[in-house]
Amino acid sequence: MTRVGIVGIGHGVFGRRSDATVQELAFEAFKTAMDDAGIERDALDASVIGSVPEYHKQRSLPGVVQEYLGLNPKPTWLTEVACASGSAALRTAWMSIKAGVHEVVAVIGCQKMTELSTPEILALMGRVGEVQWESGFGTTFPAYYALFAQRHMHEYGTTREQLFEVAIKNHYYGARNPNALFQKEITLEKAAASEEVAAPLQVYDCCANADGAACVIVASEERAKEISDNIVWLDGMACATASMSVLRRPHLTGLPSAEKAGADAYAMAGVGPDDIKVADVHDCFTIAEIMAYEDLGFCGKGEGGRFVADHQTYIEGKVAVNVDGGLKAKGHPIGATGISMTYEIARQLRGEAGERQVPDADVGLTHNVGGIGQYCFVQVMKRD
């Protein structure tokens, strides 16, 4: 089977993008990625859209995006697995190339989160939990992650301050990312003074909704080598699931889907956690990043809080994590997030991350969670 390589990357500014429709956001990222690849539309065989449809007034997004991008009559499809929709889109594109069905595919993660009113958005988000037995009783996203945090603190002595260390790091790097929603540093004092959302989580433990889009162009080994001399390879592409009901999970201190997807992606790429120099992980809440360290084997079980407090996930540490600001500072346009992660790790492996560049970054990883971990997609990426 052919390897699949990334030959073009594009990323728009995340934020309240009242200046653009969702198809315009898609175009912004697509155009940048196509220019980066140095190819024209006729070189593409298909497009795949990662997005969660119900946040847009326009139904069935791929049709309107495909038309706006000038890609008719090429095939298109949309994938949805909540906040991991972008990674699912990329995985189906990767499969289409490995299958020999397509050779060059544009994968676009795009999302507007600000078309609907806040109550409408909250209602939609609440319903990503299991509606029959759980979310009806108040388990919104912050509440679910608050359960994880409480249990992690109880079992491993993780502290309130260690959670904020994730936010402080991610804002530090977000301040250096011109595409980020929040481009300013925060202090422990400021975080600690923020309002409580669901104990122990406070405002500065939570990522923010945003509008945004990102795009990567992927190609078969043969076509990739024709198009680019700075290819990033998608060598480990795994997806795993866990029960939607947290009631049925074996524990609440990590995500079983992330443990499984991580192990599968490492095996597929022939690497281990110690090989990863840079990673983008799904820090929808600060506790989620701490659990990700552990689920992916960056540190031992229960050690995640100390790991970040010791600055082991800064650029100078053992493994650089979310040095683009993460969901916390970049913002979280849910369908775009997975492709935004892929964009960042590709930039790092290409050595183009500027002041945020991780030295000697040759192997990287993305970890994109859907919902409360009912899905997790892990990608291991390598440079030539």
Added chain:
Amino acid sequence: MTRVGIVGIGHGVFGRRSDATVQELAFEAFKTAMDDAGIERDALDASVIGSVPEYHKQRSLPGVVQEYLGLNPKPTWLTEVACASGSAALRTAWMSIKAGVHEVVAVIGCQKMTELSTPEILALMGRVGEVQWESGFGTTFPAYYALFAQRHMHEYGTTREQLFEVAIKNHYYGARNPNALFQKEITLEKAAASEEVAAPLQVYDCCANADGAACVIVASEERAKEISDNIVWLDGMACATASMSVLRRPHLTGLPSAEKAGADAYAMAGVGPDDIKVADVHDCFTIAEIMAYEDLGFCGKGEGGRFVADHQTYIEGKVAVNVDGGLKAKGHPIGATGISMTYEIARQLRGEAGERQVPDADVGLTHNVGGIGQYCFVQVMKRD
């Protein structure tokens, strides 16, 4: 690349299924397909869901379906391209097998259309048209297809009665399909007396929303031969797109996406229209079936009306079309429809369609349209 074969099929009853949640509908079809294949869950590598998310109160359906079906921690993903979501799901599953990523995959089309109120459903459906420039001016689905019908009648002399001939045929066969929503025949007089919806279309030109699910189990050539001795092969799997705005279409008497997907699927499978013995086509409105005959080459351009009036698409005719009742009589649970079509053609090629069996059915086809033809998926299927 490996061929991909269908080794199990399942189909629930379409209708107002207030007796079942969407995951229960999915299970009903899945269980039947697994029993048909004679395999257990551990033989599966993944599941793919075809569904349009916004009609369900539960958000992010794959998680809750995966859990209800007992398939954690296997991978899953959902595809959405409006009414062609089921076929898109199957196409990604087919690619995953051709890629060697998975060997055996369950593909489930499932949809509840009756959880929301009628005004909510109408609002959602209206927004499948292009919201910025078209649907805001009243071009709902019936209105779009009324435009197609008007133009077809104007250019080719297609008659009001010929449109009803599609409905009469599909109700005739629906009356013989225990899974159909409408299991009774209709007469021309009854159809002609029905209310106008959007001139020239009347109530009996329109398919009806329904709840329902269907499932197929697909496998690599090697695994398929181990599992089944009555395999149906997916040899031509094409997808094409056309502009969402009908304003930008080259003509209004057919769907450019269907013409392209049909030609691509025939080429991939090495067959032509004359080889097709049985087909399920997307008769969301009677005019849609007439256009499908022409777009797929079953008859010449403009001849579709006479073709059905001459009974050329009955079992005894040139090519049997929608002899399961089609969307018109079966009902249209949008995400399930593509898999329902695949189920029916597989049954026909396996020789198991009972009183509706098409003699010597060795090559069949499905034609599944999304929206107003912004997507079309065509599959050519063969028996061994």
